[in-house]
Amino acid sequence: MKLIKNAANRLVPSEVNGQKQIPFQGIGKYKPDGRKASPPIKSCIDYPSNGNKVVKNLKDALKKCGIKDGMTISTHHHLRDGDTLTNYLFDVIHSLGIKNIRWFPSASFPIHEHLIQYLEDGTIHHIEGSMNGPLGKFVSEGKMKGIGVLRSHGGRYQAIQDGEVHIDIAVIAAPTADPFGNANGVYGKSACGGLGFALADSQYADKVIVVTDNLVPFPCIPWQILGNNVDYVVEVESLGDPSKIVSGTTEITKSPDRLLIAEYIAEFMDAAGIMKEGFSFQAGAGGTSLAFIPFLKEKMKSRGVKARFVRGGSTKYLVELLEEGLTDYILDGQTFDLEGVRSMRENPNHIMTSPFVSYNYHGKGNIASMVDAAILGATEVDINFNANVVTHSDGYLLHGIGGWQNCLFSKCTILAVPSFRDRIPIIVDEVTTLCGPGELIDVIITERGIAINPKRKDLINAVKKSSLPIRSIKDIQKEVYEICGGKPQKPKLNKNKVVAIVKWVDGTVLDSIYKVEN
Amino acid sequence: MKTEFKSGKAGKRGDKIRSDCYLEIKLTKSGGIKISVQSKVGSLYGKSINELIFDMCKFFEIKNANIYLEDYGALPFTIAARFEAAYKSICPDDPREYLLPMNKNNFYKTEKDNLRRSRLYLPGNEPKYFPNAGLHKPDAIIFDLEDSVPPEEKIAARYLVRNALRAVDFYGAERMVRINQLPMGLDDLYFVVPHNVHVILIPKCESAMNVKDVEEEINIIKAQQNIFDTIYLMPIIESALGVIKAYEIATASDLVCALTIGLEDYTADIGVERTIEGKESFYARSAIINSAKAAGIQAIDSVFSDVNDMEGLRQSVLEAKALGFEGKGCIHPRQIKIVHEAFAPTQNEIEKAKKIILAFEEAKKQGTGVITIGSKMIDAPVVKRAQRIIELAIKNGLLEDGWMKNEKLSL
Numbered sequence A: 001m002k003l004i005k006n007a008a009n010r011l012v013p014s015e016v017n018g019q020k021q022i023p024f025q026g027i028g029k030y031k032p033d034g035r036k037a038s039p040p041i042k043s044c045i046d047y048p049s050n051g052n053k054v055v056k057n058l059k060d061a062l063k064k065c066g067i068k069d070g071m072t073i074s075t076h077h078h079l080r081d082g083d084t085l086t087n088y089l090f091d092v093i094h095s096l097g098i099k100n101i102r103w104f105p106s107a108s109f110p111i112h113e114h115l116i117q118y119l120e121d122g123t124i125h126h127i128e129g130s131m132n133g134p135l136g137k138f139v140s141e142g143k144m145k146g147i148g149v150l151r152s153h154g155g156r157y158q159a160i161q162d163g164e165v166h167i168d169i170a171v172i173a174a175p176t177a178d179p180f181g182n183a184n185g186v187y188g189k190s191a192c193g194g195l196g197f198a199l200a201d202s203q204y205a206d207k208v209i210v211v212t213d214n215l216v217p218f219p220c221i222p223w224q225i226l227g228n229n230v231d232y233v234v235e236v237e238s239l240g241d242p243s244k245i246v247s248g249t250t251e252i253t254k255s256p257d258r259l260l261i262a263e264y265i266a267e268f269m270d271a272a273g274i275m276k277e278g279f280s281f282q283a284g285a286g287g288t289s290l291a292f293i294p295f296l297k298e299k300m301k302s303r304g305v306k307a308r309f310v311r312g313g314s315t316k317y318l319v320e321l322l323e324e325g326l327t328d329y330i331l332d333g334q335t336f337d338l339e340g341v342r343s344m345r346e347n348p349n350h351i352m353t354s355p356f357v358s359y360n361y362h363g364k365g366n367i368a369s370m371v372d373a374a375i376l377g378a379t380e381v382d383i384n385f386n387a388n389v390v391t392h393s394d395g396y397l398l399h400g401i402g403g404w405q406n407c408l409f410s411k412c413t414i415l416a417v418p419s420f421r422d423r424i425p426i427i428v429d430e431v432t433t434l435c436g437p438g439e440l441i442d443v444i445i446t447e448r449g450i451a452i453n454p455k456r457k458d459l460i461n462a463v464k465k466s467s468l469p470i471r472s473i474k475d476i477q478k479e480v481y482e483i484c485g486g487k488p489q490k491p492k493l494n495k496n497k498v499v500a501i502v503k504w505v506d507g508t509v510l511d512s513i514y515k516v517e518n
Numbered sequence B: 001m002k003t004e005f006k007s008g009k010a011g012k013r014g015d016k017i018r019s020d021c022y023l024e025i026k027l028t029k030s031g032g033i034k035i036s037v038q039s040k041v042g043s044l045y046g047k048s049i050n051e052l053i054f055d056m057c058k059f060f061e062i063k064n065a066n067i068y069l070e071d072y073g074a075l076p077f078t079i080a081a082r083f084e085a086a087y088k089s090i091c092p093d094d095p096r097e098y099l100l101p102m103n104k105n106n107f108y109k110t111e112k113d114n115l116r117r118s119r120l121y122l123p124g125n126e127p128k129y130f131p132n133a134g135l136h137k138p139d140a141i142i143f144d145l146e147d148s149v150p151p152e153e154k155i156a157a158r159y160l161v162r163n164a165l166r167a168v169d170f171y172g173a174e175r176m177v178r179i180n181q182l183p184m185g186l187d188d189l190y191f192v193v194p195h196n197v198h199v200i201l202i203p204k205c206e207s208a209m210n211v212k213d214v215e216e217e218i219n220i221i222k223a224q225q226n227i228f229d230t231i232y233l234m235p236i237i238e239s240a241l242g243v244i245k246a247y248e249i250a251t252a253s254d255l256v257c258a259l260t261i262g263l264e265d266y267t268a269d270i271g272v273e274r275t276i277e278g279k280e281s282f283y284a285r286s287a288i289i290n291s292a293k294a295a296g297i298q299a300i301d302s303v304f305s306d307v308n309d310m311e312g313l314r315q316s317v318l319e320a321k322a323l324g325f326e327g328k329g330c331i332h333p334r335q336i337k338i339v340h341e342a343f344a345p346t347q348n349e350i351e352k353a354k355k356i357i358l359a360f361e362e363a364k365k366q367g368t369g370v371i372t373i374g375s376k377m378i379d380a381p382v383v384k385r386a387q388r389i390i391e392l393a394i395k396n397g398l399l400e401d402g403w404m405k406n407e408k409l410s411l
Helices: A058-064 A077-082 A084-095 A110-120 A133-140 A153-161 A196-204 A256-271 A288-303 A316-323 A338-346 A457-462 A473-484 B042-059 B076-090 B127-136 B151-167 B184-195 B208-225 B240-244 B246-250 B263-270 B279-294 B310-323 B334-343 B347-366 B380-395 B403-410
Strands: A003-005 A011-013 A072-075 A101-105 A124-127 A148-150 A169-174 A207-212 A232-235 A279-282 A307-314 A327-335 A350-352 A373-376 A380-382 A413-416 A443-446 A449-452 A493-503 A509-516 B007-011 B021-027 B033-039 B065-071 B118-123 B140-144 B174-178 B199-202 B232-237 B258-261 B298-303 B327-330 B371-373 B376-378
Touching (some): A058 A232, A077 A196, A110 A133, A288 A413, A449 A473, B033 B042, B076 B151, B127 B334, B184 B199, B208 B246, B310 B327, B347 B371, B347 B376
Parallel strands (some): A072 A101, A148 A493, A169 A207, A307 A327, A327 A350, B118 B327, B298 B327
Antiparallel strands (some): A443 A449, A493 A509
8 A cells, every 4th residue: 555645744545445535735725626526316206296205114225225235325423322223224234235335424333333243244345434442443453344534524524525425325313204204303212412414415315214213294393304305214113222322411520630621621711811702612522521611601600701602512511501591502513411402402592503514624614613612632632732533542543533623623722631541641742643733723731731832822821820730731741751650652553554544624634544463 | 288389469450440450479489570461551551561560570589470460551659569569468578668769749848837728538549549639739638548448458558658659749738648546557657657758647546645656656767767857647536535635635746736536436436427517526626626726736627528519518618617627638639629718718807817917017127026906916826827817818819929019009
């Protein structure tokens, strides 16, 4: 495999799974021309005029879609770790004897460990989408036939829209749908919130199947997915395990160290002048990037400051802000708990967004760059503020990119990370895998201090008089190396064997992930 | 029949273990040192782990052994402690100690009347809590060798605490250790006294003799090892008898810097339930405060056990402060901030203190020994209390460090 050095000084393949690739050229440097991909023209002649597109089962629907070897099949992660539908989908595909499928999920979860057998027997050729937990381990050990492609949520939309990924069949899990194919995620026993991740697939795929466990008579309102884009509707008994689709209530971490980081985040946003009337921020779903919200809320209240909008990952903590009048809107990318689902259903100011409006880099702007502060996690950060979010320091691929890369374009990108996990230093000399260039990362907040990117002189000046523990990133790294017993060894990676690539938001290749040698 | 191979083990294993390890040493007759390591961080620190084990084998002159390590991301000080505990369980009479270098930040000293609003308890057998304890800015951290350590882990905890006192940075927090009840606690002293411990807490203290025994043992160790730093004592009163003897205990040694109370044991001793209102311990708490003040030392309150009830904690500290306590034990880092806030002086207290300090400064400048505000004379203890209030106000961000300069300008 031929590897070339890209603008970030990382070696990347020029061809992946037979498709030519463009190496990363720098932020904002690559600007494609040409026209977007377009789905085939359809005619009402071919669809029942009574609007009933229900077929008897998924196998039937796949056959009617003309499923064959080598096709690209897409699914979505609205059902998260409760997604038994995708596992069932591949059981059916396997039973049809189909091979070499390119699976194109918007994300994968540990429950998809079930699919390893199909990666092994050739039903699935490779995955383009996140490869989490067990799937990531499988890929890292070089066992997948093709090369994995990791994209951000925005990058996924971009790839579909730009024609990099042509979806043959999209299978959309719908907690509620009507026979015409209109669908939403806010009602039904498998309610998951918004279905925004499936938007591009419904627009661009050749064939679209909606699968639901709550079929209602037309019209299904709200119609987050339009039936006019749908070919077939399948009714099943269950889409998955509701308790793993959304959590009943999202609990904030009890870890005192994470809470300390969360407290620093809120204090930083206040001291830096980010938290002001009409501001906006993006929160995450777990750990520290969720835990800072209650601290920020207290500060907002005591200063009488209100946000114009907040972005999530919505949870009951964002819902509380909305219901207490501390934000005008929630612009919701995905919904993590029952309170989030309820709010989206009931509150017109709790808006479902799709990666098109939030993140797509090849559009006429997106929300991500308008957000005042995004609070994100990372697996590693290096002394030049470059960050990794997909592999661990031992080289194993364990996480997807999610909206992480897209959020880096916010006005102030804050990475909230512990300075080390057990004995694993998080601040390293050079990230194992580059997912986010340092020039977009402004602040690193750890329990041992806060490092501000030297490029952000404005932020450095703004917090100068605060009592926050501002330190240089190298200073924090030095202390952590002392605690952990020196600089860590490099993991053994086979640099001749690329197992996956990381795309940048513009479709260029930012870095390669290599096979881990034992 | 005599067993051919001696073996020892120490540490923790299991899916939920973090930042700790399990280590087994089996002495063999021949074959050299054989190390088998299963580590979560093997690809990052495998080499360093092996080097540490070889170095310790060399130090203890272990020539032939099979060593098995199951590592869940333990820091070097923990691995070393587990190794030594495992080895000493085979050779308990070996007097040698494998001492890690003293962290360069760990040489700071303390004072008898150091600020002791909060002391964070760290169970001596839980190394995962050590490295970040100081980040939460307690006035003191306290390694517990006593009640929070199960009996079977008591010995191993000594090595952990000793290594932590040397290797872990506590970012300026006063360094305390709660030893076991005497006489076991006297042996604990050998593991902490030489490693810049600041205060020893004596549990279940019931007599001046308990205090003197500890002081004497400390003096023996200090003499043996040429240690000149002062180590203070904080007796914990945990029984009805202890309460009766509180003044005797408080004055048993010049090194007693504070009296504190353990309410779980005290309420058990007098045969009642511990309640949130604490009526049952009102007498004991007052007696301890009174004895401490009579002896010219600090009175420190018990811990507040419900880590989820922050408002209850705040009320409890406000009450403690009103009674005369100057500090509170913390069992969770999140309690520290609340404790500090509740012990913070009120605006009224700060204003009064400022006046007193300014009058004191003025008197110094005039060279008069008499301090007056208006027609009122001010005693030295009042000045001292005012200084403490100002110090607290600055620490809590209620007063700027250079307040006096601004104050004078406005005069």
